[in-house]
Amino acid sequence: MFLHIGVPKMRRAVYVATLIVLVVVVGFIYAYQLGYLSPRRLTIFHAGSLAVPLERLSEKFVEQCPGTRIARESSGSVDAVRKVVDLHRSCDLLAVADYRLIPELMYEGGYASWYLVFASNSLVVAYTEKSRYSDEITSQNWYQILAREDVVIGRSDPERDPCGYRALILFQLASIYYGDPAINETLAGHEKTVVKPKSVELLAGLEAGTIDYAIEYKSVAIQHGLKYVELPDELNLSNPEMAEYYSQAVVAIRHGEETLEMRGSPILYGITVPSTAQNVETAVKFLQFLLSEDGRRILEECGMQPVYPALTDNLDAVPEVLRQHATQK
Known part of the structure; x- marks a missing residue:
């Protein structure tokens, strides 16, 4: 039994x-x-326009370094810098849509000592089939369409996002290029303007039809399948040879009690490992992948233009293994 x-x-x-x-x-x-059991962790604060490229780069990087846990946090680039400088939060990589923010806002406090310019972009006027006058707008009349009283314009906050102050720079340059001061006054002060913390937050409004036209990066328009108007090189901030022309426009932004003058310049993305980073080795490995042929190919597939070799202002401070991929600016 x-x-x-x-x-x-x-x-x-x-x-x-x-x-x-x-x-x-x-x-x-x-x-x-x-990556929960792995010591390899990576925290990235980045511009909203880098969300899609960094997602794809992270997926491929993890394939090469299994077990790596990557946390990405998207915001306007100015906000991303402020997280480190003002809020004293730690990240391992900081990637911004305007490389100038790194030396302007981080060097003095010792939060960074170098940057790498790794990609460029251009401004476009993004829209959908729902946009008013979408069958009329062209690269010649775009500013006239946007100036109409019933059109809703979307742009990001210049205090928080480079695409925001670049939109205002675009309007200033349009006045110069077309010889009409009223263009800047009309577009910058348009009564029906929607302002969001970062430019990618305008996409929902475009898709819903509550925003007719948004000033966006070309890469973002491509990634999200939007229609867009190509602008002349004199306006789209894409041509390094026109840097002096772009500098005619200037927008003031506040940083704490200070005011920074952001002059028009070619759109160049920058990245650095902040001095407070906790996972430097993994951050450097990620940068190696970003600057590799595979990394640059992903940027191109996302509508960006890789800058290679990357540009830096302090080659001696760049981690040694990355110097072969960089050149002194």
Whole structure:
């Protein structure tokens, strides 16, 4: 009787124990793949316009370095810098849509000592089929369409996002290029203007039809399948040879109690490892991948133009393994 009852119980116990072991093993494998058990962690604060490229770069990087856990936090570039400088939050990589923010806002306090310019972009006027006068707008009449009273214009906050002050720079340059001071006054002060903290937050309004036209980066328009108007080089901030022309326009932004003058300049993205980074080794490995052929190809697929070799203002301060991919600016 004892054997008749005990054997099935023992088998059930073995079955349950085996099942528990399997669940634990699978759980550990899953946790490892997600990076929860790995010492390799990476936190990236980045511009909103880099969200899609960094997502794809992160996926490929994790394939090469299994178990790496990457946390990405998107915001306007000015806000991204302020997280480190003003809020004293730690990140391992800081990637911004205007490289100038790194030396302007981070060097003095010792939060960074170098940057790498790794990509460029251009401004476009993005829209959808729902946009008013979408069948009329061209690269010649775009400013006239946007000036109409019933059109809703979207742009980001110049205090928080480079695309915001670049939109205002665009309006100033348009007045110069077309020889009409009223263009800047009309577009910058348009009554039906929607302002968001970062330019990618305008996309929902475009899709919903509550915003007709948004000043966006070309890469963002491509990534999200938007229609867009190409602008002349004199206006789109894409041509390094026109840097002096762009500098005719200037926008003042506040940083604490200070005021910074952001002059028109070619759109160049910058990245650095802040001095407060906790995972420097992994951050440098990620930068190696970003600057590799595979990394640059991902940027191109996302509508950006890689800058290679990357430009820097302090080659001696750049981590040694990255110097072969950089040149003194």
